[in-house]
Amino acid sequence: MVVINRINLNRSSYLAITDQPDDPRLQSILEELKTRKKTFQTLVYSQPTNKVKLKKALLDQTIGCYLLIGATPINVREIVQTALEYHFTHLDMFIFEDEPSVKHVFCGCCHFIHDNVEASRFVCKNCGQLIEVSDHFSHYYHAVLGFPNIQ
Amino acid sequence: MTTRIQDFPFPFTQDSYEYTNNSTQLDPPRCVTMTSGYQTEIQLKRNLIQEYPERCYRSFHHSIEAQWEILKLIMSELAFYEPDHFSFRKKGKEFQFNNHILEEEVRFTDRDLSSVDDEPLNLAGKHVQEDLILMGDRDGTLFLDAGQLCFPSNWSLAFVFGLDFKSIHTPVPRVNQTDFIDKVERFIKHIRPGMAWERKNWSVTITEKLDTPLETFPEWGKHRLEVTEENVEELLHLRVEVQRLHRLPQTNDVLFTIHTYLLSLKEMATKKDWLTRFFRNIDTLPDDISEYKGIAYYKNPLMNYLEKNVSKGWSHGRHK
Numbered sequence: 233m234v235v236i237n238r239i240n241l242n243r244s245s246y247l248a249i250t251d252q253p254d255d256p257r258l259q260s261i262l263e264e265l266k267t268r269k270k271t272f273q274t275l276v277y278s279q280p281t282n283k284v285k286l287k288k289a290l291l292d293q294t295i296g297c298y299l300l301i302g303a304t305p306i307n308v309r310e311i312v313q314t315a316l317e318y319h320f321t322h323l324d325m326f327i328f329e330d331e332p333s334v335k336h337v338f339c340g341c342c343h344f345i346h347d348n349v350e351a352s353r354f355v356c357k358n359c360g361q362l363i364e365v366s367d368h369f370s371h372y373y374h375a376v377l378g379f380p381n382i383q
Numbered sequence: 384m385t386t387r388i389q390d391f392p393f394p395f396t397q398d399s400y401e402y403t404n405n406s407t408q409l410d411p412p413r414c415v416t417m418t419s420g421y422q423t424e425i426q427l428k429r430n431l432i433q434e435y436p437e438r439c440y441r442s443f444h445h446s447i448e449a450q451w452e453i454l455k456l457i458m459s460e461l462a463f464y465e466p467d468h469f470s471f472r473k474k475g476k477e478f479q480f481n482n483h484i485l486e487e488e489v490r491f492t493d494r495d496l497s498s499v500d501d502e503p504l505n506l507a508g509k510h511v512q513e514d515l516i517l518m519g520d521r522d523g524t525l526f527l528d529a530g531q532l533c534f535p536s537n538w539s540l541a542f543v544f545g546l547d548f549k550s551i552h553t554p555v556p557r558v559n560q561t562d563f564i565d566k567v568e569r570f571i572k573h574i575r576p577g578m579a580w581e582r583k584n585w586s587v588t589i590t591e592k593l594d595t596p597l598e599t600f601p602e603w604g605k606h607r608l609e610v611t612e613e614n615v616e617e618l619l620h621l622r623v624e625v626q627r628l629h630r631l632p633q634t635n636d637v638l639f640t641i642h643t644y645l646l647s648l649k650e651m652a653t654k655k656d657w658l659t660r661f662f663r664n665i666d667t668l669p670d671d672i673s674e675y676k677g678i679a680y681y682k683n684p685l686m687n688y689l690e691k692n693v694s695k696g697w698s699h700g701r702h703k
Protein backbone atom coordinates (compact mmCIF):
# COMPACT_ATOMS: atom_id res chain seq x y z
CA MET A 233 0.00 0.00 0.00
CA VAL A 234 1.33 3.43 -1.01
CA VAL A 235 0.55 5.28 2.24
CA ILE A 236 2.30 2.76 4.45
CA ASN A 237 5.61 3.39 2.70
CA ARG A 238 5.52 6.99 3.82
CA ILE A 239 4.86 6.23 7.46
CA ASN A 240 7.66 5.82 9.95
CA LEU A 241 7.11 2.29 11.24
CA ASN A 242 10.16 2.28 13.49
CA ARG A 243 8.61 4.23 16.32
CA SER A 244 7.84 2.69 19.66
CA SER A 245 4.25 3.91 19.92
CA TYR A 246 1.54 5.47 17.78
CA LEU A 247 -1.42 7.75 18.40
CA ALA A 248 -4.07 7.96 15.71
CA ILE A 249 -6.09 11.18 15.87
CA THR A 250 -9.01 11.20 13.51
CA ASP A 251 -12.44 12.61 12.85
CA GLN A 252 -13.02 9.72 10.43
CA PRO A 253 -12.35 6.59 12.50
CA ASP A 254 -13.71 4.31 9.77
CA ASP A 255 -11.31 5.62 7.11
CA PRO A 256 -10.07 2.42 5.42
CA ARG A 257 -6.57 3.90 4.99
CA LEU A 258 -6.27 4.37 8.72
CA GLN A 259 -7.78 1.00 9.45
CA SER A 260 -5.25 -0.78 7.28
CA ILE A 261 -2.37 1.03 8.95
CA LEU A 262 -3.68 0.10 12.37
CA GLU A 263 -3.85 -3.52 11.17
CA GLU A 264 -0.24 -3.28 10.06
CA LEU A 265 0.78 -1.84 13.45
CA LYS A 266 -1.02 -4.72 15.14
CA THR A 267 0.89 -7.20 12.98
CA ARG A 268 4.12 -5.53 13.94
CA LYS A 269 3.11 -5.64 17.59
CA LYS A 270 3.35 -1.87 17.99
CA THR A 271 1.54 -0.05 20.76
CA PHE A 272 -1.15 2.31 19.51
CA GLN A 273 -4.13 4.30 20.68
CA THR A 274 -6.91 6.02 18.77
CA LEU A 275 -8.42 9.37 19.68
CA VAL A 276 -11.60 10.32 17.86
CA TYR A 277 -11.52 14.06 17.31
CA SER A 278 -14.82 15.33 16.09
CA GLN A 279 -15.14 18.91 17.30
CA PRO A 280 -12.94 21.66 18.66
CA THR A 281 -14.30 20.92 22.15
CA ASN A 282 -12.16 17.80 22.00
CA LYS A 283 -9.08 20.00 22.38
CA VAL A 284 -8.79 19.30 26.08
CA LYS A 285 -8.85 15.57 25.40
CA LEU A 286 -6.32 16.06 22.62
CA LYS A 287 -3.91 17.97 24.85
CA LYS A 288 -4.16 15.32 27.52
CA ALA A 289 -3.56 12.52 25.00
CA LEU A 290 -0.50 14.33 23.59
CA LEU A 291 0.90 14.96 27.05
CA ASP A 292 0.45 11.30 27.99
CA GLN A 293 2.56 10.01 25.09
CA THR A 294 6.08 8.82 25.65
CA ILE A 295 9.03 10.24 23.69
CA GLY A 296 9.20 8.76 20.20
CA CYS A 297 5.44 8.55 19.73
CA TYR A 298 4.27 8.97 16.13
CA LEU A 299 0.98 10.64 15.22
CA LEU A 300 -1.35 9.46 12.47
CA ILE A 301 -3.71 12.31 11.63
CA GLY A 302 -6.78 12.07 9.44
CA ALA A 303 -9.33 14.86 9.56
CA THR A 304 -10.94 17.76 7.73
CA PRO A 305 -8.49 20.60 6.96
CA ILE A 306 -9.75 22.74 9.85
CA ASN A 307 -9.35 19.89 12.31
CA VAL A 308 -5.96 18.89 10.87
CA ARG A 309 -4.77 22.45 11.45
CA GLU A 310 -5.95 22.42 15.02
CA ILE A 311 -4.50 19.00 15.77
CA VAL A 312 -1.12 19.79 14.17
CA GLN A 313 -0.82 23.19 15.84
CA THR A 314 -1.57 21.66 19.22
CA ALA A 315 0.94 18.86 18.61
CA LEU A 316 3.68 21.33 17.60
CA GLU A 317 2.94 23.32 20.73
CA TYR A 318 3.51 20.09 22.69
CA HIS A 319 6.97 19.61 21.20
CA PHE A 320 6.12 17.20 18.39
CA THR A 321 7.56 18.11 14.98
CA HIS A 322 6.24 17.39 11.51
CA LEU A 323 8.73 14.50 11.40
CA ASP A 324 6.71 12.90 14.20
CA MET A 325 3.47 12.78 12.27
CA PHE A 326 1.75 11.54 9.17
CA ILE A 327 -1.26 13.35 7.75
CA PHE A 328 -3.61 11.52 5.42
CA GLU A 329 -3.33 13.55 2.25
CA ASP A 330 -6.13 15.40 0.57
CA GLU A 331 -6.60 15.14 -3.18
CA PRO A 332 -3.24 16.20 -4.68
CA SER A 333 -4.88 18.71 -7.03
CA VAL A 334 -6.57 20.50 -4.14
CA LYS A 335 -4.59 22.92 -2.02
CA HIS A 336 -5.21 24.97 1.08
CA VAL A 337 -3.82 28.45 0.62
CA PHE A 338 -2.57 30.89 3.27
CA CYS A 339 -2.94 34.51 2.12
CA GLY A 340 0.47 36.17 2.50
CA CYS A 341 -1.23 39.52 3.18
CA CYS A 342 -4.02 38.84 5.67
CA HIS A 343 -3.25 35.23 6.80
CA PHE A 344 -6.73 34.01 5.87
CA ILE A 345 -6.69 30.33 4.87
CA HIS A 346 -8.66 29.25 1.81
CA ASP A 347 -9.50 25.57 1.83
CA ASN A 348 -9.82 23.36 -1.23
CA VAL A 349 -8.42 25.72 -3.85
CA GLU A 350 -7.86 24.39 -7.36
CA ALA A 351 -6.86 27.64 -9.12
CA SER A 352 -3.22 28.75 -9.39
CA ARG A 353 -4.14 32.40 -8.88
CA PHE A 354 -7.21 33.93 -7.24
CA VAL A 355 -8.51 36.89 -5.25
CA CYS A 356 -8.42 36.49 -1.46
CA LYS A 357 -11.98 36.57 -0.24
CA ASN A 358 -10.91 38.16 3.02
CA CYS A 359 -8.68 41.07 1.88
CA GLY A 360 -9.29 41.28 -1.87
CA GLN A 361 -5.63 40.82 -2.81
CA LEU A 362 -4.79 38.88 -5.97
CA ILE A 363 -2.67 35.93 -4.86
CA GLU A 364 -0.49 33.44 -6.65
CA VAL A 365 -0.45 29.91 -5.25
CA SER A 366 3.09 28.73 -4.45
CA ASP A 367 4.66 25.40 -3.45
CA HIS A 368 5.91 26.78 -0.15
CA PHE A 369 4.19 24.50 2.35
CA SER A 370 3.65 25.11 6.05
CA HIS A 371 3.00 22.08 8.24
CA TYR A 372 1.72 24.43 10.91
CA TYR A 373 -1.13 25.73 8.73
CA HIS A 374 -1.39 22.63 6.56
CA ALA A 375 -1.44 25.12 3.69
CA VAL A 376 0.77 26.58 0.99
CA LEU A 377 1.71 30.24 0.77
CA GLY A 378 -0.37 32.51 -1.43
CA PHE A 379 2.04 35.15 -2.69
CA PRO A 380 0.56 38.65 -3.32
CA ASN A 381 0.69 39.61 -6.99
CA ILE A 382 1.31 43.25 -7.91
CA GLN A 383 0.92 43.16 -11.66
CA MET B 384 15.95 54.82 7.14
CA THR B 385 19.42 54.54 5.64
CA THR B 386 22.76 53.73 7.28
CA ARG B 387 25.75 56.07 7.39
CA ILE B 388 28.11 55.00 4.65
CA GLN B 389 30.92 54.47 7.18
CA ASP B 390 28.75 51.96 9.09
CA PHE B 391 27.56 50.15 5.98
CA PRO B 392 28.66 46.49 5.70
CA PHE B 393 29.34 46.31 1.98
CA PRO B 394 28.64 42.67 1.08
CA PHE B 395 30.42 41.99 -2.21
CA THR B 396 33.83 40.40 -1.98
CA GLN B 397 34.13 39.26 -5.57
CA ASP B 398 33.18 40.44 -9.02
CA SER B 399 30.58 37.88 -9.91
CA TYR B 400 27.54 36.50 -8.20
CA GLU B 401 27.68 33.14 -6.44
CA TYR B 402 25.49 31.42 -3.79
CA THR B 403 27.91 30.38 -1.08
CA ASN B 404 27.98 29.74 2.59
CA ASN B 405 29.93 32.93 3.14
CA SER B 406 29.96 32.58 6.93
CA THR B 407 32.95 33.56 9.03
CA GLN B 408 33.59 32.86 12.68
CA LEU B 409 33.24 35.81 15.03
CA ASP B 410 35.73 36.60 17.73
CA PRO B 411 34.42 37.77 20.13
CA PRO B 412 31.19 35.82 19.53
CA ARG B 413 28.79 38.76 19.61
CA CYS B 414 25.11 38.49 18.68
CA VAL B 415 24.26 42.15 18.20
CA THR B 416 25.74 45.48 17.09
CA MET B 417 24.69 49.04 17.93
CA THR B 418 24.80 51.72 15.27
CA SER B 419 24.02 55.41 15.13
CA GLY B 420 20.44 54.57 14.09
CA TYR B 421 19.76 52.86 17.44
CA GLN B 422 17.06 55.10 18.86
CA THR B 423 15.13 55.57 15.63
CA GLU B 424 15.17 51.88 14.81
CA ILE B 425 14.17 50.80 18.32
CA GLN B 426 11.24 53.22 18.21
CA LEU B 427 10.21 51.88 14.81
CA LYS B 428 10.46 48.29 16.03
CA ARG B 429 8.40 48.98 19.12
CA ASN B 430 5.69 50.75 17.10
CA LEU B 431 5.49 47.83 14.70
CA ILE B 432 5.32 45.26 17.50
CA GLN B 433 2.54 47.20 19.17
CA GLU B 434 0.56 47.73 15.98
CA TYR B 435 1.11 44.30 14.38
CA PRO B 436 1.81 41.86 17.21
CA GLU B 437 0.79 38.78 15.20
CA ARG B 438 3.08 39.72 12.35
CA CYS B 439 6.09 40.68 14.46
CA TYR B 440 6.15 38.08 17.21
CA ARG B 441 5.50 34.35 17.38
CA SER B 442 6.52 31.68 19.87
CA PHE B 443 5.83 28.18 21.08
CA HIS B 444 5.48 27.81 24.78
CA HIS B 445 8.19 25.15 24.80
CA SER B 446 10.70 27.79 23.61
CA ILE B 447 10.53 29.75 26.90
CA GLU B 448 13.61 28.13 28.44
CA ALA B 449 15.76 29.12 25.44
CA GLN B 450 14.16 32.56 25.43
CA TRP B 451 15.38 33.19 28.99
CA GLU B 452 18.85 32.13 27.91
CA ILE B 453 18.73 34.60 25.02
CA LEU B 454 17.45 37.45 27.18
CA LYS B 455 20.30 37.07 29.67
CA LEU B 456 22.86 36.55 26.91
CA ILE B 457 21.86 39.73 25.08
CA MET B 458 21.59 41.85 28.18
CA SER B 459 25.02 40.67 29.41
CA GLU B 460 26.52 41.30 25.99
CA LEU B 461 25.12 44.81 25.77
CA ALA B 462 26.38 45.68 29.26
CA PHE B 463 29.81 44.16 28.58
CA TYR B 464 30.49 45.77 25.21
CA GLU B 465 28.54 49.01 25.61
CA PRO B 466 29.03 49.83 29.31
CA ASP B 467 28.27 53.52 28.75
CA HIS B 468 24.85 52.68 27.43
CA PHE B 469 23.73 49.57 29.30
CA SER B 470 24.20 47.86 32.64
CA PHE B 471 23.09 44.45 33.88
CA ARG B 472 23.20 43.24 37.46
CA LYS B 473 22.33 39.98 39.12
CA LYS B 474 21.47 39.32 42.77
CA GLY B 475 20.45 35.73 43.34
CA LYS B 476 17.56 35.11 40.96
CA GLU B 477 16.82 38.81 40.56
CA PHE B 478 18.14 40.72 37.53
CA GLN B 479 18.24 44.42 36.76
CA PHE B 480 18.93 45.79 33.28
CA ASN B 481 19.34 49.49 32.59
CA ASN B 482 19.15 50.99 29.14
CA HIS B 483 20.72 54.41 29.70
CA ILE B 484 20.02 55.58 26.14
CA LEU B 485 16.28 55.11 26.55
CA GLU B 486 16.39 55.78 30.31
CA GLU B 487 14.60 52.50 31.02
CA GLU B 488 15.01 49.99 33.80
CA VAL B 489 13.89 46.37 33.53
CA ARG B 490 13.76 44.11 36.59
CA PHE B 491 12.92 40.46 36.44
CA THR B 492 13.19 37.21 38.33
CA ASP B 493 15.01 34.48 36.44
CA ARG B 494 12.62 32.10 34.64
CA ASP B 495 9.54 33.65 36.21
CA LEU B 496 7.21 34.76 33.43
CA SER B 497 5.06 36.68 35.87
CA SER B 498 7.98 39.07 36.45
CA VAL B 499 8.06 40.35 32.82
CA ASP B 500 5.49 42.15 30.67
CA ASP B 501 6.65 40.43 27.47
CA GLU B 502 7.98 36.99 26.73
CA PRO B 503 11.79 37.08 27.19
CA LEU B 504 12.64 37.05 23.46
CA ASN B 505 10.22 39.86 22.74
CA LEU B 506 11.67 41.86 25.62
CA ALA B 507 15.25 41.30 24.43
CA GLY B 508 14.32 42.38 20.92
CA LYS B 509 12.94 45.69 22.18
CA HIS B 510 16.47 46.74 23.17
CA VAL B 511 18.41 45.72 20.05
CA GLN B 512 18.21 46.73 16.40
CA GLU B 513 18.34 43.10 15.26
CA ASP B 514 15.48 40.80 14.42
CA LEU B 515 15.79 37.73 16.64
CA ILE B 516 14.94 34.22 15.55
CA LEU B 517 15.17 31.21 17.82
CA MET B 518 15.79 27.92 16.05
CA GLY B 519 15.11 24.95 18.31
CA ASP B 520 17.52 22.08 17.66
CA ARG B 521 15.88 18.67 17.78
CA ASP B 522 18.30 15.91 16.86
CA GLY B 523 20.13 18.20 14.46
CA THR B 524 17.04 19.51 12.69
CA LEU B 525 16.36 23.17 13.34
CA PHE B 526 12.81 24.42 13.83
CA LEU B 527 11.65 28.01 14.03
CA ASP B 528 10.35 27.96 17.60
CA ALA B 529 10.11 31.70 18.24
CA GLY B 530 10.90 34.97 16.57
CA GLN B 531 10.63 38.72 16.78
CA LEU B 532 10.72 40.04 13.24
CA CYS B 533 10.17 43.68 12.31
CA PHE B 534 12.42 44.21 9.28
CA PRO B 535 12.03 41.18 7.01
CA SER B 536 12.99 41.25 3.37
CA ASN B 537 9.72 40.07 1.88
CA TRP B 538 8.91 37.07 4.05
CA SER B 539 6.36 36.30 6.69
CA LEU B 540 7.23 35.15 10.20
CA ALA B 541 3.64 34.05 10.67
CA PHE B 542 3.93 31.70 7.71
CA VAL B 543 7.30 30.14 8.52
CA PHE B 544 6.56 29.78 12.24
CA GLY B 545 7.21 26.17 13.30
CA LEU B 546 8.91 25.20 10.02
CA ASP B 547 12.19 23.36 9.76
CA PHE B 548 15.29 25.01 8.29
CA LYS B 549 14.94 23.33 4.90
CA SER B 550 11.25 24.10 4.45
CA ILE B 551 11.83 27.75 5.38
CA HIS B 552 14.17 28.01 2.40
CA THR B 553 11.77 26.45 -0.16
CA PRO B 554 11.28 29.70 -2.13
CA VAL B 555 15.00 30.30 -2.59
CA PRO B 556 15.95 29.38 -6.17
CA ARG B 557 18.15 26.34 -6.73
CA VAL B 558 18.04 25.12 -3.13
CA ASN B 559 15.82 22.21 -4.06
CA GLN B 560 18.02 21.18 -6.95
CA THR B 561 21.29 21.29 -5.03
CA ASP B 562 22.42 20.16 -1.60
CA PHE B 563 23.25 23.76 -0.62
CA ILE B 564 20.69 23.96 2.19
CA ASP B 565 21.55 20.50 3.55
CA LYS B 566 25.18 21.54 3.70
CA VAL B 567 24.31 24.79 5.46
CA GLU B 568 22.21 22.90 8.00
CA ARG B 569 25.08 20.49 8.64
CA PHE B 570 27.37 23.48 9.10
CA ILE B 571 25.01 24.98 11.69
CA LYS B 572 24.79 21.61 13.43
CA HIS B 573 28.53 21.76 14.02
CA ILE B 574 28.57 25.21 15.58
CA ARG B 575 29.83 24.65 19.09
CA PRO B 576 28.20 26.16 22.20
CA GLY B 577 29.20 29.75 22.78
CA MET B 578 30.48 30.18 19.22
CA ALA B 579 29.05 32.65 16.73
CA TRP B 580 29.27 32.90 12.96
CA GLU B 581 28.36 35.78 10.68
CA ARG B 582 27.34 36.09 7.07
CA LYS B 583 26.00 38.88 4.87
CA ASN B 584 22.97 38.51 2.69
CA TRP B 585 22.02 41.20 0.21
CA SER B 586 18.99 42.25 -1.75
CA VAL B 587 17.60 45.46 -3.16
CA THR B 588 14.65 47.53 -1.94
CA ILE B 589 12.88 50.25 -3.88
CA THR B 590 12.14 52.32 -0.81
CA GLU B 591 13.95 53.43 2.27
CA LYS B 592 11.78 51.13 4.33
CA LEU B 593 13.31 48.68 6.75
CA ASP B 594 9.97 47.01 7.35
CA THR B 595 9.22 45.19 4.12
CA PRO B 596 7.22 42.14 5.22
CA LEU B 597 5.33 39.95 2.81
CA GLU B 598 2.11 41.16 4.44
CA THR B 599 2.54 44.68 3.00
CA PHE B 600 4.22 43.66 -0.27
CA PRO B 601 1.47 45.24 -2.43
CA GLU B 602 2.23 48.65 -0.81
CA TRP B 603 6.02 48.71 -1.06
CA GLY B 604 6.53 46.17 -3.87
CA LYS B 605 4.59 48.24 -6.41
CA HIS B 606 7.40 50.80 -6.46
CA ARG B 607 9.44 48.19 -8.34
CA LEU B 608 7.28 49.01 -11.34
CA GLU B 609 8.11 52.73 -11.16
CA VAL B 610 11.89 52.54 -11.60
CA THR B 611 13.45 54.38 -14.55
CA GLU B 612 17.02 55.15 -15.49
CA GLU B 613 16.43 58.69 -14.23
CA ASN B 614 15.03 57.90 -10.79
CA VAL B 615 16.87 54.65 -10.00
CA GLU B 616 19.62 56.50 -8.12
CA GLU B 617 17.10 57.97 -5.67
CA LEU B 618 14.77 54.99 -5.35
CA LEU B 619 17.07 51.99 -5.18
CA HIS B 620 18.62 50.89 -1.90
CA LEU B 621 21.08 48.10 -1.40
CA ARG B 622 19.79 46.10 1.55
CA VAL B 623 22.30 44.11 3.55
CA GLU B 624 21.44 41.74 6.33
CA VAL B 625 24.26 40.92 8.69
CA GLN B 626 23.15 37.55 9.98
CA ARG B 627 24.67 35.86 13.00
CA LEU B 628 24.31 32.33 14.27
CA HIS B 629 24.98 31.64 17.91
CA ARG B 630 24.75 28.24 19.60
CA LEU B 631 23.20 28.65 23.05
CA PRO B 632 25.32 26.74 25.59
CA GLN B 633 22.52 25.73 27.97
CA THR B 634 19.64 24.71 25.72
CA ASN B 635 21.79 23.89 22.65
CA ASP B 636 19.32 25.84 20.49
CA VAL B 637 20.45 28.40 17.93
CA LEU B 638 19.93 32.15 18.04
CA PHE B 639 19.83 33.72 14.58
CA THR B 640 20.10 37.52 14.59
CA ILE B 641 19.54 39.74 11.56
CA HIS B 642 20.76 43.35 11.45
CA THR B 643 19.45 45.15 8.37
CA TYR B 644 21.28 48.05 6.74
CA LEU B 645 20.20 50.20 3.78
CA LEU B 646 22.34 52.29 1.46
CA SER B 647 20.96 54.34 -1.40
CA LEU B 648 22.42 53.86 -4.85
CA LYS B 649 23.15 57.57 -4.84
CA GLU B 650 25.41 57.17 -1.82
CA MET B 651 26.96 54.01 -3.19
CA ALA B 652 27.87 55.97 -6.31
CA THR B 653 30.19 58.11 -4.20
CA LYS B 654 32.45 55.05 -3.89
CA LYS B 655 33.44 53.97 -7.37
CA ASP B 656 34.91 50.64 -6.25
CA TRP B 657 31.64 49.71 -4.52
CA LEU B 658 29.55 50.76 -7.49
CA THR B 659 31.75 48.71 -9.81
CA ARG B 660 31.45 45.60 -7.66
CA PHE B 661 27.72 46.06 -7.42
CA PHE B 662 27.52 46.43 -11.20
CA ARG B 663 29.52 43.24 -11.76
CA ASN B 664 27.33 41.27 -9.38
CA ILE B 665 24.06 42.52 -10.87
CA ASP B 666 25.40 41.85 -14.34
CA THR B 667 26.25 38.23 -13.56
CA LEU B 668 23.11 37.53 -11.53
CA PRO B 669 21.27 34.51 -12.99
CA ASP B 670 17.72 35.26 -14.14
CA ASP B 671 15.98 33.10 -11.54
CA ILE B 672 17.83 34.83 -8.72
CA SER B 673 17.23 38.25 -10.24
CA GLU B 674 13.54 37.40 -10.26
CA TYR B 675 13.60 36.07 -6.70
CA LYS B 676 15.31 39.22 -5.44
CA GLY B 677 12.78 41.38 -7.32
CA ILE B 678 15.46 42.96 -9.52
CA ALA B 679 14.06 41.56 -12.77
CA TYR B 680 11.39 44.32 -12.83
CA TYR B 681 13.97 47.07 -13.28
CA LYS B 682 17.18 45.31 -14.28
CA ASN B 683 17.39 47.17 -17.59
CA PRO B 684 17.16 50.75 -16.27
CA LEU B 685 19.48 49.77 -13.43
CA MET B 686 22.07 48.29 -15.77
CA ASN B 687 21.88 51.33 -18.05
CA TYR B 688 22.51 53.59 -15.07
CA LEU B 689 25.37 51.45 -13.80
CA GLU B 690 27.06 51.18 -17.18
CA LYS B 691 27.10 54.94 -17.46
CA ASN B 692 28.38 55.49 -13.96
CA VAL B 693 31.02 52.88 -13.26
CA SER B 694 34.57 53.49 -14.31
CA LYS B 695 35.00 53.15 -18.05
CA GLY B 696 37.40 50.17 -17.98
CA TRP B 697 34.78 48.01 -16.26
CA SER B 698 31.76 49.04 -18.25
CA HIS B 699 33.11 47.33 -21.35
CA GLY B 700 32.08 43.74 -21.74
CA ARG B 701 28.67 43.55 -20.16
CA HIS B 702 27.96 39.93 -19.31
CA LYS B 703 24.84 39.55 -21.49
Ligand code: HEM
Pocket residue numbers: 402403404405406516518525527537538539543548551552554555567571582584585586628637639676
Ligand atom coordinates in the same frame (compact mmCIF):
# COMPACT_ATOMS: atom_id res chain seq x y z
C1 HEM C 1 19.11 29.40 11.00
C2 HEM C 1 18.82 30.55 10.61
C3 HEM C 1 18.21 30.96 9.30
C4 HEM C 1 16.92 31.32 9.08
C5 HEM C 1 15.80 31.37 10.11
C6 HEM C 1 16.81 31.68 7.69
C7 HEM C 1 15.66 32.14 7.10
C8 HEM C 1 15.55 32.57 5.79
C9 HEM C 1 14.36 33.12 5.21
C10 HEM C 1 13.04 33.31 5.93
C11 HEM C 1 14.65 33.43 3.93
C12 HEM C 1 13.68 34.04 2.92
C13 HEM C 1 13.00 32.92 2.17
C14 HEM C 1 11.82 33.44 1.37
O1 HEM C 1 12.04 34.04 0.32
O2 HEM C 1 10.68 33.26 1.83
C15 HEM C 1 16.02 33.08 3.69
C16 HEM C 1 16.69 33.27 2.50
C17 HEM C 1 17.96 32.81 2.27
N1 HEM C 1 18.77 32.15 3.17
FE1 HEM C 1 18.38 31.75 5.09
N2 HEM C 1 18.02 31.53 7.08
C18 HEM C 1 18.90 31.09 8.02
C19 HEM C 1 20.23 30.83 7.84
C20 HEM C 1 20.84 30.84 6.61
C21 HEM C 1 22.22 30.52 6.40
C22 HEM C 1 23.23 30.18 7.50
C23 HEM C 1 22.44 30.59 5.05
C24 HEM C 1 23.68 30.36 4.23
C25 HEM C 1 24.83 30.08 4.66
C26 HEM C 1 21.20 30.99 4.43
C27 HEM C 1 21.01 31.20 3.08
C28 HEM C 1 19.94 31.84 2.53
C29 HEM C 1 19.89 32.33 1.16
C30 HEM C 1 20.99 32.21 0.11
C31 HEM C 1 18.65 32.95 1.01
C32 HEM C 1 18.16 33.69 -0.24
C33 HEM C 1 18.37 35.14 0.04
C34 HEM C 1 18.47 36.04 -1.16
O3 HEM C 1 18.98 35.62 -2.20
O4 HEM C 1 18.09 37.22 -1.02
N3 HEM C 1 20.25 31.12 5.40
N4 HEM C 1 16.56 32.55 4.85
